[in-house]
Amino acid sequence: MAFYLHIDMDSFYVSVERVLDPSLEGKPVMVGGGSGRGVVTSASYEARQYGVRSAMPGFQARRLCPDGIFVPGRLKVYSEFSRKVFDLLRSFSPDVRAFSIDEGLVNLTGTERLMGHPIRTADEIIGRIRQELGLPSSGGLATHPTLAKIAATKVKPRGLLYVPPGSEERFVGPLDVSVIPGVGPKTHRELLDRGIATVAQLLAHPRLGPRYLNLDRPADSGHAHEHSIGSETTMSKALTDVAEMERVLGGLVEEVAARLRRQGGRARRVTLKLRYSDFKTITRSRTLRTPTCFDVDILKVARDLLARNLAPDRAVRLLGVSTSRITTEGWQDSIFDYRERASMDQLYKGIDRLRHKYGEGTVTLGAGKNRPH
DNA sequence: TCTGGGGTCCTAGGACCC
DNA sequence: TCTGGGGTCCTAGGACCC
Numbered sequence: 215m216a217f218y219l220h221i222d223m224d225s226f227y228v229s230v231e232r233v234l235d236p237s238l239e240g241k242p243v244m245v246g247g248g249s250g251r252g253v254v255t256s257a258s259y260e261a262r263q264y265g266v267r268s269a270m271p272g273f274q275a276r277r278l279c280p281d282g283i284f285v286p287g288r289l290k291v292y293s294e295f296s297r298k299v300f301d302l303l304r305s306f307s308p309d310v311r312a313f314s315i316d317e318g319l320v321n322l323t324g325t326e327r328l329m330g331h332p333i334r335t336a337d338e339i340i341g342r343i344r345q346e347l348g349l350p351s352s353g354g355l356a357t358h359p360t361l362a363k364i365a366a367t368k369v370k371p372r373g374l375l376y377v378p379p380g381s382e383e384r385f386v387g388p389l390d391v392s393v394i395p396g397v398g399p400k401t402h403r404e405l406l407d408r409g410i411a412t413v414a415q416l417l418a419h420p421r422l423g424p425r426y427l428n429l430d431r432p433a434d435s436g437h438a439h440e441h442s443i444g445s446e447t448t449m450s451k452a453l454t455d456v457a458e459m460e461r462v463l464g465g466l467v468e469e470v471a472a473r474l475r476r477q478g479g480r481a482r483r484v485t486l487k488l489r490y491s492d493f494k495t496i497t498r499s500r501t502l503r504t505p506t507c508f509d510v511d512i513l514k515v516a517r518d519l520l521a522r523n524l525a526p527d528r529a530v531r532l533l534g535v536s537t538s539r540i541t542t543e544g545w546q547d548s549i550f551d552y553r554e555r556a557s558m559d560q561l562y563k564g565i566d567r568l569r570h571k572y573g574e575g576t577v578t579l580g581a582g583k584n585r586p587h
Numbered sequence: 588t589c590t591g592g593g594g595t596c597c598t599a600g601g602a603c604c605c
Numbered sequence: 606t607c608t609g610g611g612g613t614c615c616t617a618g619g620a621c622c623c
Contacts (some may be wrong), residue, residue: 251588269591271588272590297593396622443593497618501614501616598619599616601616603614605612
């Protein structure tokens, strides 16, 4: 019998902040959104009582919860805690999948003889995350990964819910379709319009049932998903000046290309994202003949796409650069191209070392940064 | 007082090829 | 003379997740 434990950290960023500053315990705390601009990325359960939700604009959160404590986010610190959580999970099973910084799936199939019934193991895992790292979490244990996730969401916070084999449909059937991962507000509305409100009703539908929840398929056998690396930023003030936009673009490209190189990947596709001040958002992409991980190549495409999509009196509030179709294979170019690129490779390795040593932004390339014409 | 940033997945039309 | 049909690649947009 297969057993999957889905672990979901409770208001993860807030919980980490509380480990580092116990005086935040029991208070309405929000991470992010405090500067007036931006959104709340994590809200404590006390703050949620005021109606604050994650992804809510900061000004709205402040209006709902004026006495709440706003903490700026520290992603590096949270990542470090996340790593410790997953290290702990991996000490219980070799098969652990990270869905995000604060959610993971532990395959407990076959651990019974060694560790006892999975429900005891699940309880021990949650207990040790609490004792050793000081972090509250919730768990769902089921024979199917999606059901495990739904169960964990259901018992939040600080809960553990077991869906015994044979009771899967009894558990999930009466629930609202919106509990299914992948069914967001839009799909929820569409399903309701078709008279489908519960999971049982959805499962009874021959076409839509399997599309959103397939309990017959044992586990997602991890198909080759497309990988992308990107960076975007919302400007503190919408820009109309092309030179300023290109400067921002240069910084984004530097970051993206450095991450690409760190992973040993090269991208065949470059995508520019623009959000105008009226919030209309477009993406424009181009596929390259030769994959690249170099700033100059990516920036050239990004600048060109930008130039083609600027309207004279249309201010831009967000700029983003993303790379995709990433390969990690060796060069496939002609020998001349190879030698030229190999030396470029050396140059960039040096630059990455310097940046690592002296900090980002200390070593910049001419292209994009106040580039002379 | 306006609406973050990191992603994945799906759909749909058009180009192009055989 | 009234427009095949399948496969693959490229591009854009949008839903959704944390």
